[in-house]
Amino acid sequence: MITVDGLSIEAIRRQLDTATVGWHLYLFRDVGSTNAVLHQLARAGAGEGTVVLAEGQTDARGRLGRTWFSPSGVNLYASALFRDRIEPTQAMVFSFIGGLAVADAIKALGLHPAIKWPNDVLVETKKVAGALTECVMRGDAVDFLIVGVGVNLNVDPIALAGALGTGAPAATSLTAVLGKEIDRNEFAVSYLNHLESWALRYRTEGPPPIIAAWRERDILSGRRVEARSAHERFDGRVLGIDDAGRLLVQLSGDGPRVIVNEEIRVLD
Numbered sequence: 001m002i003t004v005d006g007l008s009i010e011a012i013r014r015q016l017d018t019a020t021v022g023w024h025l026y027l028f029r030d031v032g033s034t035n036a037v038l039h040q041l042a043r044a045g046a047g048e049g050t051v052v053l054a055e056g057q058t059d060a061r062g063r064l065g066r067t068w069f070s071p072s073g074v075n076l077y078a079s080a081l082f083r084d085r086i087e088p089t090q091a092m093v094f095s096f097i098g099g100l101a102v103a104d105a106i107k108a109l110g111l112h113p114a115i116k117w118p119n120d121v122l123v124e125t126k127k128v129a130g131a132l133t134e135c136v137m138r139g140d141a142v143d144f145l146i147v148g149v150g151v152n153l154n155v156d157p158i159a160l161a162g163a164l165g166t167g168a169p170a171a172t173s174l175t176a177v178l179g180k181e182i183d184r185n186e187f188a189v190s191y192l193n194h195l196e197s198w199a200l201r202y203r204t205e206g207p208p209p210i211i212a213a214w215r216e217r218d219i220l221s222g223r224r225v226e227a228r229s230a231h232e233r234f235d236g237r238v239l240g241i242d243d244a245g246r247l248l249v250q251l252s253g254d255g256p257r258v259i260v261n262e263e264i265r266v267l268d
Contacts, residue, residue, distance in 0.1 A: 006073065007053055011185040012192075020049030021080055021196035028052070030072055032059035034079035035134055035148040042081050042136070042144050050081040051192065060150060061132070068130065069163040074155045075173075076188055079148035080195060084203065086142050091135040092245035093207040095119060096214045097198035098131030098147040103217055105151075105190040111177065114219035117238075117247045117264060121151075122219060126172040128152045147195070153182040211243060220266070225249065227262040235267060 009027050016022050024047055031037050031054045038052040056072025070077055086094055099119035106113040106123060114122045119131035129151040136143045152160065152173035161168040174182050201209055215221070218240065226235045227249060239248040239256055247259035 007055060007188065008185055012053075012188050015186070015189040017193050018049070018196040021199065022049065022051045022192045024050040026050070026052045028054045030054060030056040030058060033057050033061065033148070034077050035060075035132065035146050038079040038081055038146050038148075039134065039136070042146065046081055048081065048083045049196075052079045053077065053188065057150075068150050069155075069160065070150060071155055071159060071163075074184075075153045076149070076151040076184055076191065078188065078191065079146050080192070082145045082147065082199060084142070084145065084199075086145075088135070088137065088140070088142055089244055090207060091133070091142060091145065092118070093210055093243075094145060094202060095131070095133035095135075095147065096210050096245060097195060097202060098133060098149050099129075100198050100210070100213055100217070101191055101194035102129045102131060102149055102151055104194040105187055106174065108190055109174065109178065109182070109187075111174070113217065115214060115217040116219050116266075117241065117259075118245070123172065123174070123177050125219075127170055128172055128174055128177075149191070151187070151191070153184055153187060207243065207245075211241065211245070214245075215240060220247070220264070224267045226265045226267055227257070227259055228265070229262045 007027055009025050034052040034054050041050060054077045057070030057077050060068040060070045099115050099121055102121045103113040103115060111123050116122055120127050121129040129149060131149045134146040154175045155173045157176045160171060164171055220238045221240045224237050236249040236251040239250050241247055248256045249259055250256050
């Protein structure tokens with residue numbers, strides 16, 4: 001039976017080493033989703049680096065509207081607010097900082113994480129985390145961005161299997177991999193520290209180092225995948241990502257296809 005301490009604002013702040021990320025920190029017991037709560041706070045004027053944490057989520061969504069299993073008291077669910085004045089075309093690259101920060105926090109535990117486009121984080125080929133960035137526009141400009149993550153830290157594998165059904169073999173938790181409980185406050189601190197580092201790097205150096213770091217962790221390049229949208233399905237071999245963060249898939253007898261919103265399934 002997994003019994004872990006609750007998240008604590010005081011415990012997190014004692015170890016936090018950031019200039020902005022997490023210095024305005026909200027912790028809730030259970031919410032619909034941390035992204036939705038932070039969106040409301042941002043509309044009300046919340047400042048740069050505001051972070052919302054929750055013990056559990058009742059209506060969390062991942063990419064393409066998929067439900068994200070968010071049991072209370074065992075994992076990390078966090079959303080951070082950024083008010084960077086970036087071009088809308090750069091939002092995809094900026095969103096990569098969430099997956100990179102999660103990967104770095106996992107690496108600090110002695111594991112070797114990889115990233116599956118756009119922002120799924122895998123350990124031993126199984127998904128342990130996902131990041132979802134919400135980009136809110138004001139006219140033609142980006143008003144603010146919310147980087148939200150869900151990380152399977154201490155969720156019981158049996159509960160995970162029960163919730164995911166046929167998708168269970170493709171997912172796991174860090175406690176299942178390491179064979180020990182993960183301190184959620186320490187992991188939250190590590191994640192937030194890395195998140196600020198990547199945001200600062202984006203601001204000072206632009207997209208290139210973010211793209212380069214993401215490519216180092218990419219698990220799809222060279223692999224054959226199936227891409228599926230509401231209207232079509234096709235397969236090809238992944239070439240990597242372009243400078244805008246879009247996935248490039250080489251089709252048989254044709255040029256590369258740019259993937260933005262399609263669902264990706266690995267075939268080999």
